[in-house]
Amino acid sequence: MRELMREFVQNQRQAREYEAFLSQKVAAARASMQAGVGHDNDEVEAMFAARRAAVKTA
DSSP, X not given: OHHHHHHHHXXXXXXXXXXXXXXXXXXXXXXXXXXXXXXXXXXXXXXXXXXXXXHHHO
């Protein structure tokens, strides 16, 4: 039973840490977009499409 409780507590801690990490990433991305430094989804898709095409031809 103790092991089960330890796992539960560890899982809860990891979930909180991940939520905090994700929240920080989202806040950074929003700040980047507001500052005009970020890229919108269409730009990112185009950049990675070009990268995929370059890898296929290499």
